[in-house]
Amino acid sequence: MAQHRRQISSAKRNIAAASAVIAGATLLAPGTANAAEVRIPNSPVSVQVPGIENVPGIAAIPGIDMWIPSLSGQDSDGDVAAAIAAVKAIPGATSVPGFSAFIADVESRYAPAATQYSATAAAPIEEVAPAIQEPSAGQKIVDIARSKIGSPYVYGAAGPSAFDCSGFTSWVHAQAGKSIPRTSQAQASAGQPVALSDIQPGDVVVYYGGASHVAVYAGNGTIIDALNSGIPVGERPLDMMPIHSVVRF
Incomplete structure (x- = not known):
């Protein structure tokens, strides 16, 4: 675990360096009164994005306040699909690592399904209700x-109220009806190996050469994990740490 803490400290320094580069680029741009801070959750990396805070209904996007802290507590009424489309059109919104993946994931889960119709020559057009699909086993885990x-x-x-990394992945799987080993090394050995190119939501991502950290793949290039002391469970970029392997239970 000491090795894991040293590796996390190194990851924190790398994030701080990335933050400094982004901050430097921001300082070179002209000041914008309506710019809002878009921040990677649970990290110091952020970018000032002009105009994004003024998108109508942006506070209605589920989880947006994790990325734009200034929206916390604002009225969450609004058209989610329209707000997502407006955010995607703002220059600079894609420059924050992981933010585009977050928006794409919310859009896939909350954008309204297109209305379907059927018609015959002898009958008027009738509205057909979209089929209700049960979430996959992997999506339940996510x-x-x-x-x-x-x-x-x-x-x-x-769990259920506090976690370390492997305690989190084992507790989450248990709630989905899957019993998996308790430690990160045992999880890396027991799961079915999956190529990184075939990764799916719900898979366990193993990090570092000693398999000392594990996380749940959330889809669209992000993971959810219990990272380290002082940092709560959060959603982070998949590639923010060296990947050891991917396994599926």
Whole structure:
């Protein structure tokens, strides 16, 4: 675990360096009164994006306040699909690592399904209700993991209110009806190996050469994990740490 903490410290320094580069680029641009800070959740990396805070109904986008802290507590009424389309059209919104993946994931889960119609020559057009699809086993795991975002990291904890990294992945799988090993190394060995190119939501991503950290793949290039002491459970970019392997249970 000491090795894991040293590796996390290195990852934090790398994030801080990336933040400094982005901050430097921001300082070179002309000041904009309506710019809002878009920040990678649970990290110091952020970008000032002009105009994004003024998108009508932006506070209605689920989870947007994790990326734009200034929206926290604002009225969440609004057209989610229209707000997402407006955010995607803003120059600079895609420059924050992981933000485009977050928007794409929300759009796939919350954008209204297109109305379907059927017609015959002898009958008027009738509206057909869209089929209701049950979420996949992997998506259930992701939904359970998201429900614990913000929970504190505690070494040796395995839920339900605090977690370490492998305690989090094992607890999430248990809630989905899957019993998996408790430690990160055992999870890396017991799961079915999956190529990174075939990764799916719900898979366990193993990090570092010693398989000392694990996370739940959330889709669209992001993971959900219990990262380290002082950092709560959160959604982060898939490639923010060296990937050891991917396994599926």
